Each structure stands twice: as C-alpha cells, then as structure tokens.
Amino acid sequence: SIPSLRGEDRVRKRPAVIFGSDGLDGCEHSFFEILSNAVDEAKEGYGSVIKVTYYNDRSIEVDDHGRGVPMGWNEREKRWNWELIFCELYAGGKYDNNSGGSAYEYSLGLNGLGSCATQYASEFFDATIRRDGFRYDLHFEKGRNKGGLKKEPTDRGRKTGSVFHWR
Numbered sequence: 001s002i003p004s005l006r007g008e009d010r011v012r013k014r015p016a017v018i019f020g021s022d023g024l025d026g027c028e029h030s031f032f033e034i035l036s037n038a039v040d041e042a043k044e045g046y047g048s049v050i051k052v053t054y055y056n057d058r059s060i061e062v063d064d065h066g067r068g069v070p071m072g073w074n075e076r077e078k079r080w081n082w083e084l085i086f087c088e089l090y091a092g093g094k095y096d097n098n099s100g101g102s103a104y105e106y107s108l109g110l111n112g113l114g115s116c117a118t119q120y121a122s123e124f125f126d127a128t129i130r131r132d133g134f135r136y137d138l139h140f141e142k143g144r145n146k147g148g149l150k151k152e153p154t155d156r157g158r159k160t161g162s163v164f165h166w167r
Contacts, residue, residue, distance in 0.1 A: 008143025010089065011120035018117040030121060033114025034062050034164050041066025047161060059124075059167035068131030068160045069115075071149070082138060082149060086119050086127065118166060119143065125166040130154055 011018055019026035038050045047065035054060055070081040077084060077091075084091035092112030119125040120143040129136040137150040 007087075008120040011117050012143055015117075015121050018113055019121070026121075030114075030118040031060055031062075033118055034060075034166075037114060038062055038064035038066060038162070057167060059165060061163065061165040063161065063163040065159070065161040068129045069127070069162050071129055071131060071134075071136045071151075080149070082127075082129075082136070085115050086125075086138065086140070087116060087145070089113055089116050091116070115164075118164075122166040125164070128163040130160050130162075133158075 005013060015026050016022045019029040021029070035050070035052065038047075041047050041064055042050060046067045049063075049065045051063040052061070053063075069085055072081055073079075074081050074084060079088075090112045092115075119127075119140050122140070123142065125140040127136075127138040127140075129138075133154060134151050135154040139146050
C-alpha cells in the first residue's frame with residue numbers, strides 16, 4: 001500500500017518539498033531558480049543581458065544571452081542533455097565532474113533541481129535554446145514533453161542563450 005511518485009508527480013503533487021511552499025512563495029522560488037541560472041552564466045562572463053518579462057496571463061519569461069543549455073548527447077549518462085536538465089531531478093552541470101571541480105567558479109544554484117522542478121510544476125514550460133549554430137525548441141505541459149525536440153539552424157548568427165517561458 002506504499003506508492004512511489006515518479007516523473008513529474010514528484011513535484012506536481014508535493015511542490016513545497018522543492019520550493020518550500022505550495023503558494024506564492026513557492027512560485028517566487030521557482031522563478032529564482034531559473035533566474036539564478038542566467039545570473040550564473042553572466043557571472044562567469046557568458047552574456048551581459050538578462051531580460052525578465054511578466055505577462056498579463058501571469059506567465060514569466062527569462063531570456064539570457066549566455067552559452068545556452070547544452071542539448072546534445074551525454075555519453076556518460078546515455079541520454080540527451082535536454083532530458084537530464086528538464087526531466088531529471090538532481091541533474092546539472094554544476095556538480096563536481098571528476099575533472100577537478102564544478103564547471104562554475106561561482107554559482108547561486110548547485111543542486112540540479114531548478115529547471116526540472118520548475119518545468120514539472122508549471123502549467124506549461126517552453127524552452128528556446130540558441131547554441132552551436134542551432135535553435136532548439138521544447139514545449140512541456142504539466143511536466144510532459146509535447147512534440148519532442150525541434151532543432152533548426154539558427155538565423156541569428158553566433159548569438160547564444162536560453163529563453164524560458166512558463167506559468
């Protein structure tokens with residue numbers, strides 16, 4: 001009679017465990033998780049602009065000009081990096097990676113929860129990543145990927161960064 005929560009249910013049924021609250025404080029914490037990733041990129045010298053937009057429908061968008069979330073194949077984990085970042089709690093690039101330390105000298109967030117937990121808890125979560133000459137688009141609804149990963153060559157030249165829009 002003991003159930004085990006899996007996937008998005010781990011956050012959707014108990015968001016306070018991750019965000020500290022089921023209310024507005026928890027929503028603010030999820031915003032801080034996404035914003036922190038953008039600040040970390042800027043602090044490391046990868047981008048100088050972070051744009052935050054609050055929409056009338058109460059959704060939020062964070063647009064940074066950092067390096068963009070790694071999207072490619074992760075040989076060590078045998079999964080796509082986008083799956084790890086957006087669909088797996090405790091997966092991230094800020095852990096000690098056995099090569100002498102974290103990929104970041106300074107970081108606001110180190111736990112590998114923010115992007116995944118925010119995506120899981122949201123009504124919708126859209127990610128647009130510009131990296132390696134491509135634009136990658138993902139759309140999630142209530143913690144589930146809808147439509148898979150869309151990848152196309154970017155017409156934005158060498159511009160990189162991540163845009164997250166969610167409610």
